Amino acid sequence: MKKILFLIMAVIAVQLGAQDVAHYKKIVKKLSSAKYQGRGYAEDGANKAGKWIAKEFAKAGADDVVCQPFKLDINTFPGKMEMSIDGKKQIPGVDFTIREFNPSVKGEFKLYYIDMENYNAEKMFADLASPQYQGAFVVCDFMFSYKHGADFKKLQSKKDCSCSGMIYTWEAPLKFYKAYGEKVHEKPVIWVTPDFPKDAKSVKLDMENEFLAGYECFNVIAKVEGNRHDSCYVFTAHYDHLGKLGKKTYYPGAHDNASGTAAIITFAAHYAQNKPEYDMYFIAFSGEDANLRGSEWYANHPTVPLNRIKYLFNLDMIGDNNPVQYCEVSNEGMPGYSLFEKINAEKGYFKAFDRGKLADNSDHYPFATRNVPCVFFMNEKGDAYKYYHTVHDTWKNAIFTTYEPMFNLIKDFIGKY
Numbered sequence: 001m002k003k004i005l006f007l008i009m010a011v012i013a014v015q016l017g018a019q020d021v022a023h024y025k026k027i028v029k030k031l032s033s034a035k036y037q038g039r040g041y042a043e044d045g046a047n048k049a050g051k052w053i054a055k056e057f058a059k060a061g062a063d064d065v066v067c068q069p070f071k072l073d074i075n076t077f078p079g080k081m082e083m084s085i086d087g088k089k090q091i092p093g094v095d096f097t098i099r100e101f102n103p104s105v106k107g108e109f110k111l112y113y114i115d116m117e118n119y120n121a122e123k124m125f126a127d128l129a130s131p132q133y134q135g136a137f138v139v140c141d142f143m144f145s146y147k148h149g150a151d152f153k154k155l156q157s158k159k160d161c162s163c164s165g166m167i168y169t170w171e172a173p174l175k176f177y178k179a180y181g182e183k184v185h186e187k188p189v190i191w192v193t194p195d196f197p198k199d200a201k202s203v204k205l206d207m208e209n210e211f212l213a214g215y216e217c218f219n220v221i222a223k224v225e226g227n228r229h230d231s232c233y234v235f236t237a238h239y240d241h242l243g244k245l246g247k248k249t250y251y252p253g254a255h256d257n258a259s260g261t262a263a264i265i266t267f268a269a270h271y272a273q274n275k276p277e278y279d280m281y282f283i284a285f286s287g288e289d290a291n292l293r294g295s296e297w298y299a300n301h302p303t304v305p306l307n308r309i310k311y312l313f314n315l316d317m318i319g320d321n322n323p324v325q326y327c328e329v330s331n332e333g334m335p336g337y338s339l340f341e342k343i344n345a346e347k348g349y350f351k352a353f354d355r356g357k358l359a360d361n362s363d364h365y366p367f368a369t370r371n372v373p374c375v376f377f378m379n380e381k382g383d384a385y386k387y388y389h390t391v392h393d394t395w396k397n398a399i400f401t402t403y404e405p406m407f408n409l410i411k412d413f414i415g416k417y
């Protein structure tokens with residue numbers, strides 16, 4: 001009888017695990033769907049996703065769910081996003097992307113190719129001032145522009161040069177960054193793939209920006225009560241992403257960071273069903289891809305005193321397949337890191353950890369700089385990583401191999417720390 005009971009329990013445990021993974025995948029699919037338009041600020045994509053996440057936390061059994069509003073200034077691109085090269089239409093997100101600080105631009109422009117082999121800044125500025133190239137777009141490789149930073153700073157200033165903008169070649173698939181969209185620059189910068197023709201004559205553009213000043217978005221904070229309230233564990237993950245590039249193109253952000261958001265929802269569900277020793281907070285941040293704005297806001301307006309946090313786990317891009325798990329740890333988090341290593345050595349969840357230098361690359365940073373014991377887990381350089389910040393970071397391309405080991409690793413940690 002005992003044997004049968006054990007077998008039944010084992011079967012139930014396996015089935016529950018499968019259900020948890022199915023629940024996890026369903027959340028990733030939903031968050032990266034067209035409904036939320038890349039969880040940016042145009043068309044309220046992030047805010048709509050945030051409202052859905054709040055409901056999911058409640059459904060998961062959280063004792064309390066609150067939204068914490070904050071404001072940001074952000075440049076968005078919900079309108080026209082058209083580009084043709086010598087009459088050939090280019091596809092947004094695939095053939096080109098733009099810089100997040102771009103202004104609107106409309107018209108047909110000549111192209112001026114910088115001679116990268118025999119570069120001469122004086123000649124370049126003289127050419128661009130000549131009637132032949134008045135108002136042209138400057139074309140060159142991005143790394144080249146980076147190397148000659150001071151000259152290119154001048155090119156991008158209306159006062160110093162009459163060119164209309166830049167076109168930089170960069171590796172494919174093209175990325176779209178968002179962190180500097182808190183202001184609009186004078187001239188547009190467009191990124192194209194290395195396939196960009198070397199002899200095209202003109203570019204036709206119709207691109208519209210919409211700058212949102214003081215736009216209100218919010219963090220979603222769920223709480224599961226433990227037996228003790230003197231300390232707590234905190235799970236964090238950003239739910240915002242890059243939003244839209246024109247009317248039709250959006251950045252789904254399945255790996256970045258529907259994967260982490262879904263994980264903290266399933267953690268909330270787990271602890272709602274298995275009452276924890278200490279209080280647990282699950283914070284889904286907005287504004288991360290806009291320069292950690294949501295986590296910075298929270299760290300300055302915490303809903304629980306920061307010195308009460310026993311440990312904080314920041315999950316940003318956790319669903320990939322690299323057996324070596326990247327992490328960053330705050331100084332105060334180092335004793336915990338030893339425990340992570342010990343558990344991992346026993347259980348073999350990952351082949352190894354690759355601990356990088358603490359950086360302002362995700363939402364753990366505002367906490368790490370305020371002496372909170374914390375870890376940041378990101379599964380980078382797996383097969384999903386090449387889609388990072390591209391239109392290909394989709395549900396279809398998402399990989400979930402590292403979700404379960406990550407879940408179990410943190411669950412074990414909480415039992416022992």
Ligand SMILES: [Zn+2]
Nearest residue numbers: 256257316317
């Ligand atoms: Zn991210």
